[in-house]
Amino acid sequence: MLQRSLALLLVLLASWTAPGHRPQAEGLRAYLPYPPAEREALVRRFLAAKSSAHLLLGPQAARAVAELLRLELRNQAEGKRSAFQTPKEALEAAEAWLSALGQARRREAVDLRGLPTAPWHVLSHQEEVRKAAHALRIPVGVLAAIVDNEQHGGDKALGLSRGVREVADEAALALAQSGPAPFSRTLGLAQMSWEDALRQRPRLERFGAWDPARPFPETEKEARAALEDPYLNLLFTASRLRGLFNALYGLDPADTRPLEDPWLYYLGPAWHNYPFRAQNLETWEDSFHGLFKGLLYQVLLEDEVLWRAQGQLLRPVRRYGPGLLEARGKTPGLEP
Template sequence: LRDLLPYPREEREAWVSLHLSLKASLHLLLGEKVARAYDRLLRLELKNQRSGKRAAYPEAKSALLAAKRWVEAIGQAKRGQKVDLEGLPTAPHHVLPYAREIRAAASALGIPYGVLAAIVDNEQYGGDKALGLSRGVREAADSLAQGLAEVQGHAPLSRTLGLAQMSWEDALKQQDRLRLFGAWDPARPFPKTETEARKALEDPYLNLLFTASRLRGYFNALLGLPPRDTRLLDDPWLYYLGPAWHNHPLRAQNLETWEDSFHGFFKGLLYQVVLEGRWHLEGRTLLPLKAWGPGAQDPAPSSLPTLTP
C-alpha cells in the first residue's frame, strides 16, 4: 500500500495507519471477508489514481477520508445507534420505503440485498443531484417514451426506467432465469413487448426483480459459475461488482473506479446492515426504531434507583 501513497514518509505512514484501522474495524464489524474486500477496493482506487485510469478521487487521502466516513456510519448502524449520514452521497429516503421489495427481490435471486439497495440509492441519488438527466427531465422522457411505445410499438429514447433505472430490453431477456429460480409468478404473463416491459418496470417490485435477475447473470459469469447456477451468493466483492456493472459495464470490465462503484460498495455494506432492522430517517440521520409489545426484548437495567411505595 505504501507504494500507492505519494506522500512524505511521516504523512504516508499516517494514511497507512488509517487504512489499517478501517480494515480492522470492518473485520470486527462484518468479518474478515468484508475487510479484505475493502482492502481490495482501496488498492484498486489508488492504483487507478496512479495509472491515470478513471478513479473516484483525484488523490489517495480523499479516498481514505471518504472510506473513514462510510465505516463510521456502518459501525453506528451495526451497533444500533443513530447513523449520521451528513456528507455521504446517499439517498436513503428513496431506499427505505422499498425495503421489503428490495429484500424480496434480492432473496429471490440469491444475492445480498445490500447490493440491490446500493443500486437503487445510486440511481436515485443521481436523479436528485441531476447527474446526467435531471429527475424531472428523466421522468418526462419516460412518460413520452411510454406513449411512443404504446402508439408505435417502439420508443427511440429513455431505454431505462423505474426505481433501479432498469433497461426494458434487458428486462425482456430475464424470463428463463426468473423461472429457473422460481421467482416469477406463473399466473402473471411475462412481458413480450417494449410496452409491456415498460409497464412492468413501473412496478417497484418487478423493477427490482428484473434488476436482480440481470445482476445474477453478471455474477455467475464473473465468478466463473455455470449460467444456471442457483446457489446463494455472499461474496463481499459483490458490493463492488453489483453497482459497478449495473451502472457502467465497460468501466467495470476495465477495473475502473468511479463515484457509483466506489461509494456503491460502502452503500451496499451499510444497507445490508440497515435493512436487517427498522429505521426512521430524520434529515440526514437514521434513527433505529425499537420494537414494543409481545416478544420485544426487555429494556436494559437502569442505573437509577427504583422507587417503590
C-alpha cells in the same frame, strides 16, 4: 506424472478469477508517491480502516474494503479514472462510511450527512428490495445500493446515474423519430432497461421467482408497464445482476446457489451503472460509494430493527419480536 498434473490443475483452478472480477492485491506503498512520513501516515490510516471493517463486519468484508481502497489508490497513481483526487480524500470517505456502519451495528442514530446517499428511497421500498434480492439469492445490500445510487443521481440536477440517463433517454426519443434510437430507455427504482427485462424470463423461472399466474411481459409496452411496479423493477434488476455475477465468478449460467461474497457490493453497483468502466477496473462515485452503501444496507435491511430516515439521519424505530413480526411488511414513516 498424472498425480502431478492433477495437482498443478487444482492449483491453477484455485487461483483463477474471472476477468474484471477482482483487482490484483499489490503493495500499497507503490501507489503512494509521497515523502516517507506522509506515506506511512496514509498506510496507517488504510490499515486502521481495514481493521475497523474487520471488527464490524468480519474478514471477508474487510478484504473487500481493502481491495476497493487499493484499487482507488492505484487508479489515482496511474492516472486512470478515480473517485477522488487524493488518497486522503478516499480514506476520509471510507472512514465516514465505517463510522456510519459502526453506528448501525450498535443500533444508534446513523449520521449520513456529507455522504452521497438518499436512504429514504431505499427504506420506503425495503420490503420489495428484500423480496427481490432473496428471490435471486443475492445479498440485499447489493440491490439496495443500486437503488440508492440511481435515486440519489436523479435527486441531483444532473446526477451520475438517473439524471444523465434521463437526458440520454430524451435524446434517444428525439432521434427515434428519424431512425433507431441509440439508447434503451431505463425506468423505475433501479433504472432497469425494458429490453433487458424481456430477457429475464428463463432465469426467473429457473429460480422459481416468477408468479406463474402472472403473464410475463412480451412487448416493449408490457415491459415498460411492469417496470413501473417497484417490486417487478427490482426483480428484473436482481435477475440481470444474478446472470452477471454467475458470469464474473465463472459459475454455470444455471447455478442458483446463494451468493454472499462482500465484493458483490462493489460489482453490482459498478456494473449496473457503467459496465465499461467496471470492466476496466476504474473507480468513480457510484462504484466507490456503492460498496459501502451495500455493506450498510445489508446491516440495516437484514436487522431485526426497523429504521426511519429523517433526511440524512437514520434512527432505529423498534425491534421485531413476538407480536411484531407482521410489522416487517410495513414501512415506517419517512421524511426525505
